[in-house]
Amino acid sequence: MIGPMTSAAATRTSEQTWTIAQVAEEFGVTHRTVRHYEDLGLISPERRGTQRVYRRRDRTRLGLILRGKRLGFPLEEIRTIIDLFDAPRGRRTQLEYVLGQIDERRADLDQRLKDVQDAIAELGEFERRCREDLDRLA
Amino acid sequence: MIGPMTSAAATRTSEQTWTIAQVAEEFGVTHRTVRHYEDLGLISPERRGTQRVYRRRDRTRLGLILRGKRLGFPLEEIRTIIDLFDAPRGRRTQLEYVLGQIDERRADLDQRLKDVQDAIAELGEFERRCREDLDRLA
DNA sequence: CTTGACGTTGACGTAAACGTAAAGCATGAT
DNA sequence: ATCATGCTTTACGTTTACGTCAACGTCAAG
Incomplete structure (x- = not known):
């Protein structure tokens, strides 16, 4: 089927x-x-x-x-993250806990964002140098 | 010392x-x-x-x-990447190979960038909903 | 000259993230 | 009724990325 x-x-x-x-x-x-x-x-x-x-x-x-x-x-960490989205948010204490977790996650993601941006920038710089070399060869 | x-x-x-x-x-x-x-x-x-x-x-x-x-x-992939930076770039064919590799790497990094941005956006949206819930509780 | 403090090479152990059979149900098609 | 397909569990195997001894070298300080 x-x-x-x-x-x-x-x-x-x-x-x-x-x-x-x-x-x-x-x-x-x-x-x-x-x-x-x-x-x-x-x-x-x-x-x-x-x-x-x-x-x-x-x-x-x-x-x-x-x-x-x-x-x-890692998968275990991923589990805690996506469980967070389904976590009960009835009581104030629970909501504040969730908001705290969100901040931690965001810090992690911000680091990843910086890593990716830096990597892309360096790759671009490297490409520029390669193209220069290529031009000199012409 | x-x-x-x-x-x-x-x-x-x-x-x-x-x-x-x-x-x-x-x-x-x-x-x-x-x-x-x-x-x-x-x-x-x-x-x-x-x-x-x-x-x-x-x-x-x-x-x-x-x-x-x-x-x-993975470490093996990382090795090929950083080796790229030290790769010989004397001949034209080598330079063109390196430039091709750069494009592949960039595609990978672009995907990562999108992943991080999406994740951060979703986290922000989730936080907004949590704060709404918190306000309603007040 | 012996003691640490630090460095070295194996070599086995382990946790994470699956891969890979093996062997048994379930169900629709012939 | 049986047969092929697809799904199921059970369980051992594999790869990656190190951890953890063990046993030994070396070099400056007491």
Whole structure:
């Protein structure tokens, strides 16, 4: 079967769902990787019987996970970060805790931003020198 | 002994050098880490007899390595990148190869830049919602 | 000349992040 | 009914990036 699972006449108004093969394909990872993230508690798809059923929420989290990986964060840290987005924010103390965590994360990301910008700048400078060398050769 | 090695009356005009303990301390890593990078060929300090002698060049490379790590690049890839900076650029074909590599690297870094910017933006949006919640609680 | 303090080379250990079978269900198609 | 597909768990293997001894060299200070 091709395309999202719609279980025929059943849950049409309900949310769209995907199989593990579909999300793995979509995000360019293996099913093993997806299940590994579940083992670590980064995603928790429902079960239709024994099979995993992925919803939009799971795909969103998977996207956050992979972006976090591209930025070099370890999976455990990524888990605490994306859990933060779903954390309860009812009480004032909880909200203040969350806001504190946000500041920590931002400091981390600011460092990454500086790193990337510096790297890009140096690469540009290096390219400029290379082009100079190339011109001199002409 | 404290401070950089100056070998008393000898090489004063020569370059300043450091011991492994000094560079490790300076960059906040262990000596084991520094030697590991050497094993992988990311740095290659000279030897004064049996001991390693680090110069400015080695410290520069070490800085590049650690920044690459913060950006999530594997050490092997980092090696190819920083080797690029020291690559011979005498012939035109070599220069064109280097310029091609630069473009690949830049594409990678551009993706990282977008990732960081997106993450920071989402974090800001999330913080805004949290502050709204906090205001409503007041 | 012996003691530290620091440096060196193995060599094995480990944690993270999966890879890779192996072997068993479940379900639609023939 | 069986057969192929796809999903499942279990479990051991692998790679990366070091940690952690162990055992030895070396050199200035007491």
